[in-house]
Amino acid sequence: MGKKKIRLVHTSDVHLGVDWRADLSERAFSRVIESVGLLEADALLVVGDVFDHARVPDRVLEFYLEQIGRLQCPVVTLPGNHDLYHEDSLYLREPFLDAPPNFCLFEDWAGQTISLPELGLDLWGRAMSQHTPEFSPLAGMPKAAQGHWQVALAHGHFHFPEDRDQRSSPIWPEEVADAPCDYLALGHWERHVEVSQRDTVAFYSGSPLGASPDDEHISVNLAELDPETGVNVRQVFLSLDDDPGVHPINASEIAAGGVR
Template sequence: MGDDWDPESAQRALTAVVDGVHTLRGDALLIAGDVFDNARISDAVLEFFVSEIARAVVPTVVLPGNHDLFDASSLYHRSPFSDSPDNLHIISGTRGQTLTFPELTLEIWGRAMDSHTPAFRPLAGIPSKRNGQWSVAMAHGHFHFLDDTEERSSPIRPHEIAEASCDYIALGHWERFEDVSQNGVTAFYSGSPMGASPNRGNVAVNVVDLDPQASRAVVVSQVELPMAGASSMNLPIAADN
């Protein structure tokens, strides 16, 4: 949100995401970074975002990414977020932070990005122990495939995913939907709502079902829904306890 390319479409995409939370009966909404294009956008855009998240009702967790860093000048310090709704949770721990939602038997960990450099490791500090609840991590960065040779900022290595002690990792930074699961640990990029859908009139989100009674406890699917106002959602999670 807040770019100069098509700001109205970005707002309609957010509305479609929130509508999708209700349509898909999501228990939580996770947005893995780059909600906003830059730190210079107007308060009006921030106020619109906050009002839409309030409409989502369910717990909504936002992880700052490289476009909306959590540094001294972060837009998350500005007044529209000072009186944000109770369901909005901004991950602010730059060395890692865990949020607990007992009603969902869910814990969410993330590390807010304060500097988009090769030294920043999005999964560094992820907890190594579980407490019996669903464990979800959020990370914003570039996944390095085994044959990658170029060093990128905010790297996520295959072994970091493989060694993570969690049920699911929600990834942000790439525009596209991508499965980068490793060694039984489920990890997906959702892509941006508009960027991940080939249909300009739709938005795309990842729906993550957590169900201990199913043959596969974690099931991820990409779902497309009409963009708000179109004629023809980043991430609702349905956690079945």
């Protein structure tokens, strides 16, 4: 059987529980959840730093899980450097014992595959236990299963050729070029950036608000995986308006001031 055509919404760095503008970050994530339906996506990828720090109260964890529970599709979460996965991780606290069935979490430090056979999709990622130069977010990625799309999630710093200082959780251009995945969904940067190398399509989504030009909109990546046309990724902006009928708008419209 051939690959299916699927759509993925990709976000990262939501930083729920942040001390500054906490209400706005929650509104933004609620709108990310609504974008999944508006964009007719098959799954939501949240690529690290869902939470701002390990001390966020249970109410914030419950908010995240309540939002996920609004969706029928899988929500795949990768821990990042602000919400590390270790023996004291916030992902092991009581609220996550009652997580909705569509919540999927990468828990293996060496890397693991979360398979969604109904979509013909395998997702791979490494849970981050320490944010150090020794942690390699792409190390150990397996080859894709025959007939399946493979999407990798990685939270770390992509090193451009002109970079001089090695950063923690480094992602090197040659690693991206050699990655055996169809799409590499990245987190750690607040802005939307493409870092594709050779045949590997790779993008940072940026945070919902940080990748948007103002506080009246959010930004997400929409990745369309089509067996005929390949992998196509575009940045989509949506109004923060609570009206669920608001449709996606173009970045050019925002820049021109034509949409409010």
